[in-house]
Amino acid sequence: MSADRAAPGDRGEPGDGVPDRAAPAGPGADEPDDAYEDFYRRRSQALLRYGYVLAGNPHDAADLVQEAFARLRVSWRRVRRRTDPEAYVRTTMVRLHISRWRRLRRERVVAEPPEPVEEDVALRRVADDRGLWAQLAVLPPRQRAVLVLRYHDDRSDDEIADILGVARVTVRTQAHRALAKLRAAWAPAAEPQKVVEGR
Amino acid sequence: MSDLLERDLIRTLRRHGDVTIEVPAGMWERIEGRVRRRRRTRRAALSGGLALAVLAVLAVLVGGWQLARPAARDRGLPPATVVATPTPARIVAPIAPPATPTVRSVQRTWPAAIERMPATAPGGAKVLPVGVLGADQLLVAESGGGERTSALLRYDLRNETFSAVADLAPVGRLSGYFPQGFATDDRTVAWNAEGTDARGRKVTEFVAADLAGGHERLLATVPGELGITELNLVDHRWLVYTGTDGVRRIPLSGNGASEPVPGGRGLHLTSWPWASNLTDPGGSRHAVVSTNLVTGARRTFSAAGMWTRDCVPDWCIGNLRDRATLLGPEPVGRTVSAPRYLVASGRFGGGRFVDAMYGDRNVLWDIKTGRLAGYDARSTVLLNHETCLVAWPDPANRDSLLVFDGAAVR
Structure with missing residues (x-):
């Protein structure tokens, strides 16, 4: 399970699934309450990290998070009643990421200044990935999203198909293509390293 | 069962997912700003709805019937009246934005460069502009469902009519067909599309069609996938592109041969005739050498600490000391x-x-005047060295798109 995903007990009020009987009907019914701001405070950084894995750079990650939270805000009460807000935000981020309207812009937007990256100890720590992170950057957004959902979120192909709104066979095809591309440029270690995290 | 690659992938994704990324200062306010902007837009759309309905009826009565007319294949049309987009003028002395800029929308900054077009083709399919065919005409792609495009159309901004240019279907026997990029001149449109051939191999198909109408013709099929890449039509004779080993060209006569452009090995096409050693789409911290593949002239762009993203013949853009x-x-x-x-x-x-x-706003920096102009986050942006095209849903009419063409800015 990804460290980013909220533990069941950590979801608190936004995800408790209890119908909000106090929610007024009609206009303004989706106005946020304090729980929205609380949810933002608790989960925004984790979702930012998720956006970083999804998009590959902190600027697009912030853009995804902002857009997803903006959409959550206008649908807050409805989302609270029906589902887990974090799942809603994550799904929204994935769908935004693969949206063609956004994609055409994002493929031309590389807003990450390189200099801070070099100074960032945390990013330097993860640089030893035999080029996989760089290879992920050149995958089409849908293929990258499939890999993130499968290998970062531990989602099944059926779940991924639901999230992306495609057939299961499409998920498998996209994953196969993405792995083939990565494999073509991937240099395996001389000796397999001990793997702590298993799938 | 996972193999070594999958295990490396899991490790890589999780390590990057554990990286500490500070929440940008002001992100909460930016989210609030997005919500406020959308509410204003909704209110404006609702208040203008009645007036728009009246205007729409009048427009149909006066002559807007052409918008609803089914697109006709171009074969019966007169020869192309498409005017080639003029080569952008060189900017000799670029101007930096002011220290405290006033950022208005592109509509308010350059109203003369804004056009309105229908968001759907006569058949009901969504359309996206993918090129400029002249001052009065856009090349648009018709959505074929999902992210796929199914046809290329020409939209005449003055007559407000669509006409068909080409079908975006595989000419060869390919499955999983996905058109990627387009190039136009005053006669031809060409594109590259990825697919899988009968043997299960990934291939890229290069196809061309006459803008004045005619059959799509297969120029060449090459192994591998190129994705969205720079394509240029040259002298009505060649389609030039960046292949895996450098700049290559394919004759428009359609003999199926792709050949390297002399002097272009290992280079990345920027805009014909220029190519550079800046091959990584993420940029480079090394000196960039641009080469004119016709004359052999070279220009070197180098500054210590500069991370270069993109270059046109006279300038490179990048980050220097943040x-x-x-x-x-x-x-x-x-x-x-x-x-x-x-x-x-x-x-x-x-x-x-x-x-x-600029903050959380998407902006265009006009280096000729130093002005900044914002555009909607939902916009489709088509940027290359010939074109600056931004299209976004018209807030006043969801059936329309507003289109900004940078070439129309004086």
């Missing part, structure tokens, strides 16, 4: 740096505009 910076060629190596608030995404549009972020 500031978006334009860098001129040696020996002078002039630099023009924007104030710190501006984060350049690193792409030129039409040789005159630089795509950038």
Whole structure:
């Protein structure tokens, strides 16, 4: 399970699934309450990290998070009643990421200044990935999203198909293509390293 | 069961997912801002709805019936009246944005460069502009469901009519067909599309069609996938593109041969006849050498600490000491740096505009005048060295798109 995903007990009020009987009907019914701001405070950084894995750079990650939270805000009460807000935000981020309207812009937007990256100890720590992170950057957004959902979120192909709104066979095809591309440029270690995290 | 690659992938994703990324200062306010802007837009749309309905009825009565007329294949049309987009004028002395800019929308900044077009083709399919065919005509792609495009259309802004140009279907026997990029001149449109052949191999198909109408013709099929890549039509004779080993060309006569362009090995096509050693789409911290593949002339762009993103013949854009910076060629190596608030995404549009972020706003930096103009986050942006095209849903009419063409800015 990804460290980013909220533990069941950590979801608190936004995800408790209890119908909000106090929610007024009609206009303004989706106005946020304090729980929205609380949810933002608790989960925004984790979702930012998720956006970083999804998009590959902190600027697009912030853009995804902002857009997803903006959409959550206008649908807050409805989302609270029906589902887990974090799942809603994550799904929204994935769908935004693969949206063609956004994609055409994002493929031309590389807003990450390189200099801070070099100074960032945390990013330097993860640089030893035999080029996989760089290879992920050149995958089409849908293929990258499939890999993130499968290998970062531990989602099944059926779940991924639901999230992306495609057939299961499409998920498998996209994953196969993405792995083939990565494999073509991937240099395996001389000796397999001990793997702590298993799938 | 996972193999070594999958295990490496899991490790890589999780390590990057554990990286500490501070929540950007003001993100909460930016989210609130997005919500407020959308509410204003909704209110404006609702209040203008009645007036728009009346206007729509009048427009149909007066002559808007053409919008609903089914698209006709171009074969019966007269020869092409398409005017080639003029080559962008060179910017000799770029101007940095002011320290405290006033950022208005592109509509308000350059109203004469804004056009309105239907968001759907007569058949009901969504359309996206993918090129400029002249002052009065756009090349648009019709959505075939999901992210696929199914046809190319020409939209006449003055007559408000669509006409069909080409079907975006595989000419060869390919499955999983996905058109990627388009190139046009005054006669032809060409594109590259990825697919899988009968043997299960990934291939890229290059196809061309006459803008005046006619059959799509297969120019060549090459192994591998290129994705969205720079394509240029040259002298009505060649389609030039960046292949896996450098700049290559395919004759428009359609003999199926792809050959390397002399002097272009290992280079990346920027805009014909220029190619450079800047092959990584993420940029490079090394000196960039642009080469004119016709004359052999070379220009070197180099500044210590510069991370270069993109280059047009006279300037490179990148980041120097945390500031978006334009860098001129040696020996002078002039630099023009924007104030710190501006984060350049690193792409030129039409040789005159630089795509950038100002706070949470998407902006275009006009390097000729130093002006910044914002565009909607939902916009489709087509930026290359010939074109700067931004299209977004018309807030006043959801059936329309507003289109900004940088070439129309005077």
